[in-house]
Structures are given as structure tokens and as C-alpha cells.
Amino acid sequence: MTAAVLAALAWDTESTGVPGVPGRCTVAGSSLTLTTEEASSAATIAAVGRARGLPDRAVVLALATAQQESRLRNLDYGDRDSLGLFQQRPSQGWGTEAQVQDPVYAAGIFYDRLVRVPGWETGRLTDVAQAVQRSGFPEAYQQWEPMATELTAVLGSPEPSRLDCRYEPTGAVSPVDVSAVAAAELGVAAMPRAGGAIFVDPAAGWPAATWAVAQAGRLQVAGIEFAGRRWSPDTGWVDAPAVGADAVVIRPTS
Incomplete structure (x- = not known):
């Protein structure tokens, strides 16, 4: 899996969240913003989890993992043969190059492996993500838990869209x-x-x-x-x- 790129954070904690900017997504009541690419990726990941009947915790884990691995971008490059939102490696049995660059497939196989991790529903986020991803930076996932938790709530809310x-x-x-x-x-x-x-x-x-x-x-x-x-x-x-x-x-x- 790829290392964290510490610059150019996809989750912008400094923006004022002013709506109406082309190419940007804002959340009502929050100063956090996403690009339209990041929002699209996050929404797909969350939708695939919900369609499988998985709890919010699964979506939080998936979003935090994808944020760390790709900054919620469907990358056509990565460390060694890592590709896609989750930087999954075809050589390690994740699927073909085309499959791991299909966001629906990539999210689905992440969830497939996630639910096989003992205690995934209650385990520390970075430990569970590492059990699925086997990254060279096992502690890096934890930093994204607050972002992933808020975004999961926004994407899955039964209230009018924020x-x-x-x-x-x-x-x-x-x-x-x-x-x-x-x-x-x-x-x-x-x-x-x-x-x-x-x-x-x-x-x-x-x-x-x-x-x-x-x-x-x-x-x-x-x-x-x-x-x-x-x-x-x-x-x-x-x-x-x-x-x-x-x-x-x-x-x-x-």
C-alpha cells in the first residue's frame, strides 16, 4: 500500500466552506469541504456499504482507509502495483487492474475482507484497517476517524441533505x-x-x-x-x- 502523502489533504479543515464554488462540495453546519471527485468516491463507498446492510462502523472504516490510501481519488498508479481508491494490489489477489479501479468493486471487496476480521465492529480503527490493508504505515489510518465519522453521518442521514x-x-x-x-x-x-x-x-x-x-x-x-x-x-x-x-x-x- 502507498505511504501517506501529508500535503494536499482532501479533507480541507481550513476552508470556510463557502458554497457555490464549482468543483467543490460543502457540508451545511461544517467548515469542511471536499472536491467533487472526493465526494463522489465517498458517496460510492458509503452506498455500497449501505446496500450490503452493513452498519455505519463499516462505512467509517472504509472511508478512513480510502482517505489514507488515495485521498478518495481513484488512482491509476501507486506503490508497486497498487491501484484505485484503496490502493489494492492485483498481485496480492485483490482482483484485476480493471476491477480494483472500479469503485463499486473496490469498495465491495474491501467490505468482503473487512467483515472477516475478528472484532472489526468494535476494534480500534487503525488496527482493523491494517488487518485488511497490511500497509507499511499501520498507524496512519487512525488520524482520519473523525473525518470518516462525520462524512458517514452526512451521507447516511435520513434528514434533508446537508x-x-x-x-x-x-x-x-x-x-x-x-x-x-x-x-x-x-x-x-x-x-x-x-x-x-x-x-x-x-x-x-x-x-x-x-x-x-x-x-x-x-x-x-x-x-x-x-x-x-x-x-x-x-x-x-x-x-x-x-x-x-x-x-x-x-x-x-x-
Whole structure:
């Protein structure tokens, strides 16, 4: 596994968290920010864990590990043959190069190995992460526990989304492709309807809406609607009393 890169922290503890900056995501009530790439990676990791029915502790462990290994970036390089969000090594049985650079696969196999670690649910974070990763820097994971804990709470909250991401649209993504990504990561039905909007099973609730905001730049999302709130890359979240809670609606850029 790769060593910690102490500069260029992905979790910016010095930012004022001012919303509306393209390429940045902010959290209401917090000064912490992420890039849209980091937010997308974190949301995928969290969604894969939730879809497997794993507790928040599993997500905290995964996010802290990915933060240490890659700064929540899907890297195409690393120490020796390490690749991807978790810097997993194909030569050590983690999968093919293509697989470990697929965030859904990478998160999934991390969780597969995590739940085989005795006492993982209650063990010290850095000890559990090290049991999975076998890094040359076994104590490095612990520093990210506060960040990972807060981010897990934000991404999994049943309350209206606190995450606001802004990006500059660069093109359209097929609604069919967006619905396929949503279904694969959230583990629920996500169906394109007339007009190109994707309707996500309302049982997924606010975590799905937060996931969609985090993926907005990656999937070129033009709008999200759920339970009296509406999001766009221009305005962020605003009140929309007429918006119902019968589905999380994702509208790709057309």
C-alpha cells in the first residue's frame, strides 16, 4: 500500500466552506469541504456499504482507509502495483487492474475482507484497517476517524441533505446510464421515465438524494428533487413545497 502523502489533504479543515464554488462540495453546519471527485468516491463507498446492510462502523472504516490510501481519488498508479481508491494490489489477489479501479468493486471487496476480521465492529480503527490493508504505515489510518465519522453521518442521514456540490456542466449523460449507476451503487430500483428523469425508489430516501448530489459532476446531474427540496448546480438546495416524497428524482443534463 502507498505511504501517506501529508500535503494536499482532501479533507480541507481550513476552508470556510463557502458554497457555490464549482468543483467543490460543502457540508451545511461544517467548515469542511471536499472536491467533487472526493465526494463522489465517498458517496460510492458509503452506498455500497449501505446496500450490503452493513452498519455505519463499516462505512467509517472504509472511508478512513480510502482517505489514507488515495485521498478518495481513484488512482491509476501507486506503490508497486497498487491501484484505485484503496490502493489494492492485483498481485496480492485483490482482483484485476480493471476491477480494483472500479469503485463499486473496490469498495465491495474491501467490505468482503473487512467483515472477516475478528472484532472489526468494535476494534480500534487503525488496527482493523491494517488487518485488511497490511500497509507499511499501520498507524496512519487512525488520524482520519473523525473525518470518516462525520462524512458517514452526512451521507447516511435520513434528514434533508446537508451536502451541496457545485460543478460546471460539460455535456449530457444518458438517463439509461445514470439509472444503471444509481441502481448498482444504491442497490434499489432506479428507473428512467419520460422526459429523461430517473425515479429512485423512495425507500432509499435522503441518503439517495445526498448520493445524487455527490455524483452530480460525474453524472452531469441538472437537478434533484425529493420531499420538499430541490437541488441544481446553480442554486444548491432550495425549498420546493410542491415536491413530493414518492421518489427521489434525478434529472440528468440533456
